Amino acid sequence: MKRLSSVVLVATALCMVAASSAKAQGTLRYGFSGGLLLPTGNYKSGDKLGWVGGVGATYWLPGNFGVRGELSYSQTSHDSAAVGFSGHTKLIGGMASAVYALNPASAPARIILSAGLGFYNVKADANGVSAPSSTKVGFGGGVAVAFKMGTGSTRLVVASRYQSVSTSPSSLSFIPITVGLSFGK
Helix, strand or coil: CHHHHHHHHHHHHHHHHHHHHHCCCCEEEEEEEEEEEEEEHHHHHHECCEEEEEEEEEEECCCCEEEEEEEEEEEEEECHHHHCCCEEEEEEEEEEEEEEECCCCCCCEEEEEEEEEEEEEEEEEECCEECCCEEEEEEEEEEEEEEECCCCCCEEEEEEEEEEECCCCCCEEEEEEEEEEEEEC
16 A cells, blocks of 8 residues: 555656646646446445545647546445445555547537556455455546536536456456546646
8 A cells, every 4th residue: 555655646746747847738637526436247246336536637738639647536335235244345546548538628518538547456344354455457448528617717527437447356347427626727
């Protein structure tokens, strides 16, 4: 967990330095979101609906392409009727994604497609006893719609994606559905 925190801290610092020097060439948007986490596949058979929160930033290159970095934390509760014990599954991680907007930045509603890779730390507990956590590779892809709010640059963003984390014996797959705000140019 300490190694993941160090990597995230260094990556965030590098992104901030790179964004400040590259700001003249493109635009930077940043924001936060929260919502529901729907487990799918084998994950759904043992856990119930959960929640997710996150922060992120997108550097838009000239045109409709961009690069996005995001950090998220989520938690689901075990379905004690299905698995025979109570507890939680917690995921914290980061993802770097390529993004493409189907509409120009001036559109009142901008549809954005994304696909990316990341690292996630997965930790589960059962009846108050924590299992060792593990950090695994994950991938995801999805869509968001960013609605302009008033005359400023603030946007209300509604997003969803399919994500999968390569855990053993089977992957944790889930669909976060989030609502958030983004700011910037």
